[in-house]
Amino acid sequence: MSRFGAVDDQYDPHELEQRVFEYWDDVDAYEKTVEHRKDGESYFFVDGPPYTSGSAHMGTTWNKSLKDVYLRFLRMQGYDVTDRPGYDMHGLPIETKVEERLGFENKKDIEEFGEENFIQECKDYADEQLEGLQEDFKSFGVWMDWDDPYRTVSPEYMEAAWWGFSKAADRGLVEKGHRSISQCPRCETAIANNEVEYEDVEDPSVYVKFDLEDCGDDQGESPNGASGDEGPARSDGKIVIWTTTPWTIPANTFVAVDEDGDYVGVRAEKDGEEELLYVAEAKHEEVLKEGRYEEYEVVEELAGEELIGWSYEHPLADEVPDHVDAEGTLEVYAADYVDTHGDGTGLVHSAPGHGEEDFERGTELGFPIFCPVGGDGVYTAEAGKYEGQFVKDADEEITADLEDNGALLASGTVHHNYGHCWRCDTGILQIVTDQWFITITDVKDELLENIEDSEWYPSWARDNRFRDFVEEAPDWNVSRQRYWGIPLPVWTPENRDDDEDMIVVGTREELAERVDQDVDPDEVDLHKDTVDDLTITEDGTTYTRVPDVFDVWLDSSVASWGTLNYPDDDSRFDELWPADFILEAHDQTRGWFWSQLGMGTAAMGEIPYDKVLMHGHALDEDGRKMSKSVGNVVEPDEAIERHGSDAMRMFLLSANPQGDDMRFSWDEMGTMENHLRTLWNVFRFPLPYMRLDDFDPQETSLDDVDEDLELVDEWVLARLQSTKAEMTEHFEEFRQDRALEALLDFVVEDVSRFYVQAVRERMWEEEDSASKEAAYATIYRVLRETVALLAPYAPFISEEIYGTLTGDAEHPTVHMCDWPDVEAYWDDEELEEDVAILRAIEEAGANARQQAGRKLRWPVPRVVVAADDQRVVEAIERHTPLLEDRLNAREIELVSPEDRWGELNYSAEADMSKLGPAFGDRAGQVMNALNEARIDEPALEAIEDAVSDVLESDEEITEEMVSFVTETPEGVAGTAFGLNGDDRGVAYVDASLTDDIESEGYAREVIRRVQEMRKDLDLDVEERIALDLEIDDDRVATLVAEREDLLREEVRADEIGSLEVDDGARKEWEVEGVTMEIALEPLAAAEASD
RNA sequence: GGGCCAAUAGCUCAAUCAGGUUGAGCGCCACUCUGAUAAGGUGGAGGCUCUCGGUUCAAAUCCGAGUUGGCCCA
Structure with a gap:
């Protein structure tokens, strides 16, 4: 760009941005900027990989804008920043999208289509989506290494996952286990708890009576021993349970009670028949009402522990002949998941083959784990009569059978939250299956300690939210029975699939060495279709691969070394790892923040990141989350179309990045565009004059015109220094929003509204003058540094202004500039305060003029300034001519604090911080009396008398309790002026005519x-x-x-x-x-x- | 159902940590300026500080209970 070349009259963001894109391309601006910092101190940023389905929404856009602003800032500070973007490309979401595309309904369709073909389809889909996202991110000026993103499907990256997993295995943290997990019956795979989405649905609600057996017989065998030798004969009694999943009743193994809870035995009558029912005391009325009993009577009161050991008959004993019947089962036990005041009856049907808590308690009690349901949600042969039915479809039949057996107390439906698969929206089933785990609960203490090694912004995110989550976290189920993922690198002896003699392969090199087949480590693709066929034979035993793939969260959990291609490439790992900085939204506490901590700790014994900036979500203009079904989604493309990328970025970056959600606002984005327009006008204003006078900023620098600088020049330079200091401080605290506010305040208030107004006449001078040169050099410096400060936020307009100002004299791009340092020489706090005072007086003067009906164009004979303090007097004395000029006054008359202007009346204002302690509960009355008093002179006695008159009692008022204010006389308009809310004096405009x-x-x-x-x-x-x-x-x-x-x-x-x-x-x-x-x-x- | 965060002018936020008569920007209305001009300036209106209790001479601020929204967990 040529220096001081012609620029557009109006700021047109679209044309400007297009020009800048082309310019960046022409000069390789990004590459040059990276190269420029290559010898700087390294800074390791790791990009949290967005998932490659769909395009960038406002939240992603906010996230990438934040990353961009901090990476640009760090570069300007001299760091050699790692900026490799990443993409999360495996997993169930993509599988389901591809299944939809191909019209598949279940796994059988995939098997028929062929694993290899299906994997290829998934890869193509992910690649396609990746391209779209890259274009989206580039479109608003994010500078990352787009030519070389890390992709979780590449062999190097998949190897990084294998390696991390093998390190965890080396530490003994990998195990195969029988666990209760959430299963999606359509996808036929386990899904993680955090992949379960809860929705309000209608489900069956059944109350079931379990017939008690005569407990005398097995009293001695009952582990917790309960005596059954008193009260009514229990053999005709029934315990009542409640469930919303009748399909789990075939697997009933025991009933749980709260041992400290209160229970009752109730004789109830219905249709002429009498029953003895046991339920929690707190629930008995509700339960009997549900059962439509006509009459009932509480005949027994028991503590929960008294129920322990009671045994009962399985209500579907005939229908499910293989039901659990081991020693100690079908009895009542204590469990801490029972709440006698919650939903249900206070007695909980427990099926360790299904529920997670049931499983844990059942395992503890040493019971067999009975789960007559397959991964597809269909009953197996063990389910007897129900074999072959989908469990949810069997609910009705089971309920009918319970009724026939006389076991149904009531049935109906209930609305409640129930878990669904995050991808296909199918209701999940809790079943017990074999899965592979990383047993992070074995290193829970280490995890909690490692949290301490990270610094979070905001800090409560770590100390409240994240810590709570980690404390509660169960073992990590990393296996999925699917296709599109990183295969588990686990081989087990043929015909055995336990973890006893497993082989965990860590690298492609190791794979090639150990497998029976010929494999080229540099060429091998690690996807399932390739590795499934590989076998290992060692010491005469043949090992085959476990067919599962990893939970997709494991993929991104290794990003801190995967992004470095470690272990394949070990050239930078030692220097860089762990990450200096990561930045994501608050949903990642359970996601990436957590998975990285878990994997980092399991594999490396360390947390893989130092600093975390946690931002919020982008909400719509009403504070609701943006959602396609509600139709309140704002597309980034539309924002760019309406206001330009720079304005959109500035709007997003003007929001608090620490934990709070952002409310979208077209209005605010428009305001940002206006601010940029103001900057544009400020920038283009001096250009014609500079061009006309052949001003050369290299020849005529600030140092050269130092002697000729005028007050406003020195002032605006001083303000520039404070602005830089303030911005740097905010940036280092991860509050780029406050830094931006400081910058815009400087540009709009100080440069545009004050400085430019003040120097216009100097620039219009036709002859060469030292004063004009000084103004040129000053505004040049101000603009040159302003665009550097703005560059991380608004990279386009900053580039164009920088190019026009510097021509070929500096860097090819503003983004190569150093972050501007404070120059102590131009720092001048006193001057800043002086001008702040003068501006306050000027503003008050303008107000007074309006009251007096005198336009600024008309001079006034005098302005009287009554100063409250010496600081104001000093400011006025030092700068009287400037003030006369700004006020268009022939004369400034100064009234010092100790004097007063004779024509004035006075009133007083109360200071509540002094009145409160002195007058206690009468402080309010005294305040009112004080504020309403009008007196001739500002004296304590006068105000004291006035207050005493009103309150009809003597009051002692001290000097610190009141401040006197002036009352304007006729013909003169007065307005108080102040700084930061403190009154500092009054400006009186004498508007008389001559x-x-x-x-x-x-x-x-x-x-x-x-x-x-x-x-x-x-x-x-x-x-x-x-x-x-x-x-x-x-x-x-x-x-x-x-x-x-x-x-x-x-x-x-x-x-x-x-x-x-x-x-x-x-x-x-x-x-x-x-x-x-x-x-x-x-x-x-x-x-x-x- | 539980945890965390938020709620202040029409909108976006500050003041909350260390209690003392609620502020800014935008928008709106009126006026003004006119060689930055599809700009600029000044003023005005606009607040039961989400609700209800409590502590205190005094609460937007501290405490308790709720309401609404967001995220997370079940």
Whole structure:
């Protein structure tokens, strides 16, 4: 780009961004920036891999924008940043998408299609989605290493997973186990608890009576011993359970009670028959009502422990002949998952072959684990009568059979939350199957210790949420009975599949060495279709591979070394690992934050990341989550279309990145675009003048013009230093939103609204002047550093401004710049405060003018400033001319704190922090009395008297309790000014008129209208004109005539007199009630027409 | 059902940790400026600080109970 070249009149984000994209491409901006930092200190960032299904939504866009802003910032600080993006490409979600595409319904379809073909389809689908995501991320300017992303399907990456798993196995943390897991019967695989989605559904609700057996017989055998020798004969009694899954009753093994709970025996009557029912005391009324009993009577009160050891008959004994009947089963036991006040009856049907808690308690009691259900949710032969039925379909028949057996107390339906498969939405089943686990519960203490080695932003995310999650976490089931995933690298002896003599392979090299077949370690693809056929023969035993693939969460859990291609490539691991920084949304506490901790600890004994920035989710404008079914999704593409990538990024980056959700807002995004427009206008304002004067920032630097700098120059430079300091501080605390706020405040408030206004006239000077050069050098420095500070947020506009300012003199791209340091030389806190005070006075003055009905264009004879403190006096004394100029006042009159302006009245304001302790509960009354008092002089006695009058009692008021405020007299308008909420004084504008003032006022009114007409005629700034002026009021005409020199100068009029207008304009105006006619004509035209 | 986080102007947020008469930006309305001009400036309106209790002379702030939303867990 050529320096100070022509730029667009208006900020057009789309054209600008397109130009910048092309420019980046032309000069290899990204590659150069990476190269530029290659000798810097290394910084290891690891990208949490998005899943390759669907396109980037607002949340992903926020996430990548955050990553981009921090990576750019770190680069500018000199770090050599690792920025390899990643993609999570395996797993059930993609399998189900592909199944949908191919019209498959179950695993059989896949087997028929062929494993190899299916895997290829999944790979193609994932690759396709990856391309889409890459394009999405590039479209809003994220700079990562797009040419070389890590892909969880590549052989190196899959090897990294194998290696991590084998390290965990080396530590004895891999085991095959019989566990209760969540099974999706459609996908025919175990799914992780965090893949279960809960939805409100209608399910059966059945109350079942289990007939008690005479407990005298097996009293001695009962492990917990209960005596049955008193009270009513229990052999005719029944215990009542409740369940929403009748299909689990065939597997009933025991009934659980709360040993400390209260239970009752109830004699109840229905249809002339009497029954003795046992339920929790708290639930008995509800249960009997459900059973529609006509009458009942509590005949017995028991503690839970008294029920222990009671035995009962299996309610489906005939239908399921193979039901559990081992020693000690079909009895009542204590279990801590029972709640006598919760849902149900206080007695819990327990089937260790299904429920997780039932399984644990059943195992503890040494019972056989009976699960007559296959992975497809169909009853096996063990289920007797129900064999071959899908379990949910059998609910009805089982309920009917219970009724026939006289075991059904009541049946109905209930609405409750029930788990569903996250991908195919099928209701999950709890069944016990064989699965492979990483037994992280064996290293729970180590996990909790390792958490301490990471630093989280915000810190509560680690100390509350994450720690709680880790404490509760069960062993990690890593096996899935599916196809599209990393195969488990486990080989077991033929015909045996336990973990006793397993071989766990860690690398492709090892695989090639140990397998019986010929395998090229550099060429082998590790997917299931390839490795399934490989066998290992050692010491005469042949080993075959376990057919499962890994839980997809295991894939990303190894990202901290997988992204380095470790162990295949060990060149950078020692230097870089563990990651310095990761950044994801809060749903990853249970996801990636957790899986990495688990895998890092199991494999390496360490947490694989140092710093974690945890952001929230992107919600819609009403604070609801964006969802396709609700139709409130805002697509990033639309945001870019409406406001441009820079504005969208700035909006996203203006949100707090620490834990809070972001509420989307079109309004706020529009505001960001406006701020960028302001910056654009500020930037393009000095360009024509600099170009005209051949200003060269390399020749004329700030140092060269140091002597000629004016107050505002020094001030804006001082503000720049504070802004840099503030931004750096915020960035280092991961609050880029606050850093952005500081920058925009500087650009909009200080540069645009104050500095540019203040230097305009200096830039218009036609002759060369030291002052003008100083202003050029100052604004150049301000803009040059501002775009560097803005570059991480808005990389496009920053690039264009930087290019126009620097031409070929600096880096090819703004993103190679160093993060601007604070220069102590320009730091000037005193000056910043002075100007802050002056601006407060100016603002108050403008307010007072409006009250007095005097426009800024009209001078006022004087402004009286009553200062509350010496600091304000100093500021005014140091900068009186500037203040006169900004207020358009002939004179500034300063009233120091110890004096007062005679024409004023006073009132007082109470300070509650002092009144409260002194007056206690009467403080409110005293405050009101104080605030309402009006007095002639600001004296304590006067206010004390006034308050005492109102309250009819003597009150002691001290100086610190009140501050006096002035009451404006007639004819003068006054407005208080202050800083940071503290009053610092009052500005009084004396708006009285004199001939001199009116003369200038009217002259300026004429000037403005001539300027407007010049603009309508589209005249060049330099163009000379002839002017005709007829004013209807003689006095005003005379007043204006007194300022003819000013008029000629300002509007570049060489001739004033009557003229015929040919190529010019003539117009009548109404000014303050006076009619005037103005005509003008460019001189060149006038001459030509002669 | 449990845990964590949030709730303040129409919108986005600050003030909450260390209690003392609630603030900013945007939007809206009015005025103003006019050589940055599809810009700029000034002012105004707009608040039972989610609800109910408690502690305190005094609560947006501390405590308790709820409501709503978000995430996580069951």
